[in-house]
Amino acid sequence: MFIMKICLLQQLYKDVLAGVPLAKESHHYTSLLNLCVEQSLEGDESCNRMHLPSTNGGIRIHQDTDMSDAVVPTTDDTSNSFANVSSSFCPREVMLLQLTLIKMMVAKAESQEIEVNTRQKYCEIFVLLNESKIDSKLICLLDSSDQLLSHMASESLASLVYFQLKEENMVNVTWLTFSLKTLSGFPVNTQIAECLWTLTAIIKDILKDEVLSGAGILKKLLAPLDAVLEGFYDSILFHHFDSHHYTSPYSKAANNLISFIDLLEALLASRTELELLLRCQRVLFLKVSYVLNLISSSVHYLIKKKLIMLLKKCVLSESREDAVSRSLFLENPSLYEDMLALSTAVLQTVNLTWLNQVPLGEKANYFGGSEAVPGDDNQGGYDQTVLRALSLVVLKALEFKFQNSATEAEIKGDFHSFMSQLLMFWRSHVNSSAQSHPFVHHCEWLSLIFIEQDDDMWEAAKALLLIYLKLDRLRHDAAANLSQKEEETWNFLIHASGCNPHCIFLSFLEKIAFDSTVLLDFLISSETCFLEYLATP
Known part of the structure; x- marks a missing residue:
């Protein structure tokens, strides 16, 4: 048989x-x-x-x-x-x-x-x-x-x-009951990761279906789980992570946490792609301080890296090229509120002390191991991916917060303070790495940090350009005629903050050896916001 x-x-x-x-x-x-x-x-x-x-x-x-x-x-x-x-x-x-x-x-x-x-x-x-x-x-x-x-x-x-x-337009009762009981029973229940895997896979299947009307079916799936997912968010993230259970990525506690981060990523994708807004899709934005505290805790580096990359996706969620998604972001008050809440929380938490608590990895990961090939002097001693992602989170938070500030006084002091800390953070890692680059002034740092990641570089450059234009507009609105001393003070502040758009662009041109073919590639490529950056008024 x-x-x-x-x-x-x-x-x-x-x-x-x-x-x-x-x-x-x-x-x-x-x-x-x-x-x-x-x-x-x-x-x-x-x-x-x-x-x-x-x-x-x-x-x-x-x-x-x-x-x-x-x-x-x-x-x-x-x-x-x-x-x-x-x-x-x-x-x-x-x-x-x-x-x-x-x-x-x-x-x-x-x-x-x-x-x-x-x-x-x-x-x-x-x-x-x-x-x-x-x-x-x-x-x-x-x-x-x-x-x-x-x-x-x-x-x-x-x-x-x-x-x-999909076929019967109904949620499987047995699975739903299991999920509700498992998530509400944390941390006693032992099947947390497995429950999260299944829910994440279902959401991804819905998002991949090009024929299905995803918003309606996703609401039917998530609505019964909405309250318990927010409660689970509070339970798993509002926690003391100094325990040895979180120092290894292979422990059950760490596995639960990693599985939940994957679910948050799927919920973020569902929010970006579908016109649907449930509390479980907003909780990451409204309670991002839990995530920021977790990043500075003693959890394993892999967990910190996944969270930083998730925050990067959050701040870029309104920067997608999809015009429908952008109009949805502008027209939906809750999306605006959530981005404002996230930006405010990031700027309240991020300071030099917090930034220095985020390790960037002593060695990069190579195919087949963590050791560099003998004679390879091109790799730094820090995780450049995380450095760029963390920097972009701060810059995009600054952009969004300052775009919604009314006066120059509300912006100028905070902007100079945050940029000074960010520049010190960049310098501390680049100068301590195997490859240390000389620089002329602060505006070179942007291209130095982001030159190896085109899409991130132009997102960062666009954020700084929008902040610069906002400051310049408020400055001219406050006084029609500015004295020479005021102009000199303004120029000094902009250079000291590393956000003069002319210097940033010239520094980029220098890095690519003024190669026109590279510029042409950026112009015709859909993988970066370079064209949008050039068209910024």
């Missing part, structure tokens, strides 16, 4: 992969795909223990007419196709194959390249699997100590929940 099931599953895998029609009744394939998990349920949604069946007793399956009448492959067929593979199979590998098939079949059922009858057959199989409580079995597998099984169960569960949401 065990060998026969393996052979049938392998044949099903080939048929699904090729997209050919399935010849047998749906019940037959349901029996093949039904997971043999011994489960003890508490209520209907959680699993206290999970056992894989042993090879000695074979894999117990739900017997039906299709399975009992199944044609066992001939000896020749078995020897030609499966003999070398089947003998090495164990129950774990059979289960992995079942999980792979479930995910594959969901993808095929959504593909327009597959015949309608075949897609309908897949849908019938999924209905029968749901009737056999496949969702409860997958939830039990999430708690498996076998990480590969747990991961595959998460992906298969996400595929089935998404498919049911």
